[in-house]
Amino acid sequence: MAFRSVGTNLSREYTDGVLGLAEDLEALERSGPDFVEVWPQNLGVILGGRLDTNRLRAVEGLLLEADVAYTVHAPLEVNLMDLTSHGLQRDVLDASLRFAKYIGAGVVVCHAGQRMGARDARYSMGDQLSAERSALREAGDLAGELGLTIAVENYYPEQPILRGEVYDYSVWPSQLAEQISAVDHPRVGICLDVGHAALAAGFFGFDLIEECAGIAPLVRHVHLHDNLQRTNLTGEPQVSEHTVFGLGDLHLPPGMGTIPLEDVLRRMDFPEKPSCCVELSPESFSLVPEALNTARELSLALAAREPLSV
Structure with missing residues (x-):
């Protein structure tokens, strides 16, 4: 297979209890993923940049009872380019790494940093990028101690970026590759989000x-999902409205959109086989089994270099 493993994400929130978590884990387990990607913020296990040990005990048992492996997606708002709260940003990422160790995960995904309009006007872009590199090296050292890999994810043109309020260099995967190459740490790579x-x-x-x-040598983890390649220029309506018009980051199962997934992945020569998370929206939860099968068929076809209609 082209991928080392194929899993999916646990995309719902469980901060008000654990009953729904147990049911969803059981449903995902029946779907047969090699791993499940969990978000500590959706489980309520981080409070103020530190692991909440009481909450961790409440969910740890459920996670470890399920017969699946895990990867972790650090909170979406982690921003290692934020010099106004840099210590807190590092604390949240470190807590995510320690949570991953608790549940036996091997990969922790985090988003690349962003420059935020007026807040960051006092800082140069060079200083912010340098701060992110330093933070990733330090986090990489911790990841090495814990037996983990950090995978930094590329982003997409969402509304704040389109309005000029936020600058995110990682919307160009090649620029993310330049930054991660400069980090130059064996425990820090890229999460390629194809969508x-x-x-x-x-x-x-x-x-x-x-x-x-061009970024394949640095990819350690893949987020695989589909969309119609239509940027949402009309605002931020509900997800159901996004779907009606086919706008933005829909997180559809592979094959339901228009991305040439096979063409993209066929050109990627991975020195290390990455793990692949079929990252779906909560609305696609019932489609997980079919989506996993499609991803595995794609992985097998890529490994054999045979064409597959996806």
Whole structure:
């Protein structure tokens, strides 16, 4: 297979209890994923940058009872370019790493840093990027001690970026690769989000296949999902409205959108087989079994270099 393992994400929130968590884990277990990607913020296990040990005990048993392995997605708002609260940002990432160790996860995904309009005007972009590199090296050292890999994810042109309120260099995968290459840490690589890359390519005009192929040596984890490659220029309506118009980051099962997934992945020569998370929206929870099968078929076809209609 082209991927080392194929799993899916646990995308719902369980901060008000654990009953729903047990039911969803059981349903996912029946779907047969190699792993489940969990978000500590959706489980309520981090409070103020530290692990909440009481809450951790409440969910740890359920997670470990399920017959699945795990990866972890650190909170979406972690921003290692934020110099106004840099220590807190590091604390949250470190807590995510320690949570991953508790549940036996091997990969922790985090988003690349962002420059936030007026808040960051006092800082140079160079200083912010340098701060992110230093933080990732330090986090990489901790990841090494814990037996983990950090995978930094590329982003897409969402509304704050389109309005010019936020600058995110990682919407260009090649720029993310430059930053991670400069970090130069064996425990820090890239999470290629194919759906994000497709939206960014459509809006900014770069070649999706070439851009993704160029970062393959650094990819340690893949987020695989589909969309219609239509940037949402109309605001931030409900997810149901996104779907009606086919706008934005839909997180559809592979094959339900228009991204040339096979063409993208076929050009990627991974020195290390990455893990692959089929990252679906909560609305697609019932489609997990079918989506996993599609991803595995794609992985097998890529390994054999045989064409597959996806």
